[in-house]
Amino acid sequence: MTYCVGLLLNEGMVLLSDTRTNAGLDNISTYRKMFTFEDPGERVIVIMTAGSLSVSQTTIAQLREAIDDPEATPDTSIMLAPTLLKVAEIVGATLAKVRAEVDEKLSAMQGASASMIVAGQRKGGAMRLFLIYPEGNFIEATEDTPFLQIGEHKYGKPILDRVVKPTTSLADAVKAVLLSMDSTLRSNLSVGMPLDLAVIEHDVCKVTQKRRIEAGDPAFRAMSEAWSNALRDGFARIVI
Secondary structure (H helix, E strand, O other): OOOEEEEEOOOOEEEEOOEEOOOOOOOOEEEEOOOEEEEEEEEEEEEEEEEEEEHHHHEEEEEEEEOOOOOOOOOOOOOOOOOOHHHHHHHHHHHHHHOOOOOHHOOOOOOEEEEEEEEEOOOOEEEEEEEEEOOOOOOOOOOOOEEEEOOOOOHHHHHHHHHHHOOOHHEEEEEHHHHHHHHHHOOOOOOOOOEEEEEEEEEOOOOOOOEEEEEHHHHHHHHHHHHHHHHHHHHHOOOO
């Protein structure tokens, strides 16, 4: 399993994913779950994936192939699509098609599925954030719910519900997603380091901050310890 989270804010977007893939306790691997497509200054798209590795990797491969196709059109390439809504439609259609193909090959076994978060902006357009379901349909982040999650999301959701608003600064948003991930890492062994973090500032149309956080990262460890201490202190002060 995995955990990915994306925030849509007035100042920009913040995206975070883990990299753990496991097929049992004795078969744990590291695979990137965040993929970036850029034409700096013109268009930026970031896709994060959760679920079946065969489905998600094949979907990303087919999206890249469509981009490189010399006969690509706005209906087939996410880098030519006229809007981010059309990007979400292309990703959703590709995901649904791949899932159906993999399910057919694995018909004698349990079906495979994946979900994705698509974030981005094109020059002159609004920043948009979508959650793509395995069936290819999707929902979009709004001012009322300015974040989306896939994978093992329940452990990291409470802090996002409490602190994230459209007016949240990018610095505080980075802190929020990292603490959300920290809570998930502590509660679920199927989510693991290293982590991939990306920040897209409003109207820049490129990834403005990209960072891989390895296991043992001193800044992440210090933040985790400070959060644990703050929770313990807060708990001790509550009187019932």
